[in-house]
Amino acid sequence: MKKFLLICSLFFTSIISFAQLNISTNFRQDGVWNETDSKWDISSTDEGGTLFEFNKELTTFHHTTASISSDYFITKYDYNEEEVKYTMTVKSDAGNEYEMIIDGINNCVCFFYWRDNVYYLVRHTIKATWIKE
Numbered sequence: 001m002k003k004f005l006l007i008c009s010l011f012f013t014s015i016i017s018f019a020q021l022n023i024s025t026n027f028r029q030d031g032v033w034n035e036t037d038s039k040w041d042i043s044s045t046d047e048g049g050t051l052f053e054f055n056k057e058l059t060t061f062h063h064t065t066a067s068i069s070s071d072y073f074i075t076k077y078d079y080n081e082e083e084v085k086y087t088m089t090v091k092s093d094a095g096n097e098y099e100m101i102i103d104g105i106n107n108c109v110c111f112f113y114w115r116d117n118v119y120y121l122v123r124h125t126i127k128a129t130w131i132k133e
Contacts, residue, residue: 020132023052023102023109025124033119040121050124052109061090070094 026049031040054061058077063070070092077088084104091097099112111122 020056021052021054021058021129022132023054023129024127025050025052025109026127027125029121029123031121031123033121049127072098072100 026047028046028048028050029042030044031042033039034041048066050066051064052061053064059074061072061074063072072090072092075089075091077086079086086100086102088100088102089097090100096113101108101110101112103110107126109124109126111120113120
């Protein structure tokens, strides 16, 4: 299993350096962190799909939902080969800052952010990924 994950992560890392990554999703959960219970309290779910389109340099991406499209600037990112996970700091075209995680093992894209002393989560389940050259 480790060998398979390593091969996948190396493939994913090498492709990203010269091709455009696209991720479609088919499920969304919104939640807030419950400090008392140390867990996420899910406030809503949605089976609508979204699309993430990353540029080749992995400096920006476009996110399209059924109701809105937004552009994001990736200000910092790190890739962990062992966990098959990108951790990013991103800023939306509206000026909002998020921590974003693309998790290849748990098959999700997550946004985390603070508003009015509340820690929020928006989690998208990955339906498919593909590369455009």
